[in-house]
Amino acid sequence: MKDRTFIKPDLFSQAPMLSLLPVLSQVEKLKAMQSFFYARYEKVAAIKENSHEKINDFIQAEYSMLIEILDWLKMKPAKDQE
C-alpha cells in the first residue's frame, strides 16, 4: 500500500482574509453560558412580541443572532417547542 502523506493546507492559502480575523476566545465556551443566552432570548422575544410599531432593526438583529446561538447550543426557543 502506498504511503499517502496528506498535508492539510494552511488557512491562509485557502482563505487569506479569514486567516486574519482575530481569535478572541473558544467557541466551546459558549456552552457554559446557556442560561444567559436563553434568558436574553426570552427578554428580546418579549420586547419583539409586545412592540406594536415596526420592530427596531437592532432588536431584530439581536433576536436573529440569539436564535443562531441557541440553535448551535441545541436549545429550542420556548415558542418552537409548543
Next chain:
Amino acid sequence: MARTRKLSDVLKRGYSDQEIHHIYELARFNLENGQIAKAETILKGLVAVAPEFVPAYLGLTYIDLLNDNFDSALHNAKEAHKFDPSSPIAAIFLVTVLISIGDFTTAGSHLGEVGDVIETSPNQNSNLVRFYRAQLARFKNLA
C-alpha cells in the same frame, strides 16, 4: 496621541466583553466551516449589541467581499478602521476593498501607512505580512 479604547468602555447593550468574544467565535467558527449566512446573522447581531466591536466589522467585510457586495464591504471596512485606526488588519481590509472598487488613490495612501507599520514591527503576524504583499502586488498591477 490616540486614546486606546477598551471594549468595556463602549456600549454593549447588556453583554459583557467575554460574552461578545464567545459569540464572535461562533461566527468565526461558522465562517471556517462555510456557514456564511449563519456567520453573517451572528455578526450583524454583534454590531447591533456592540456597535464599536471591530472584529465583527472585519468579519462582515470578508462576507461582503465573498458576496460581491462592495458598497456594504466599504461601509464595514470603514467602520472597522474608524473604531480602531491603529489596527493594521482593519487598514489592510480597507485597502483590499478600495482596490476592488478601483479607488487606487485612497488605497495607495492606506497601503503606505500599513507598510510603515509592518516594516517597523519586528514581530508581525506572518499572515498579515503575506496578505500585505499580495495587496501591494495587486495595487501595482491594477493602479
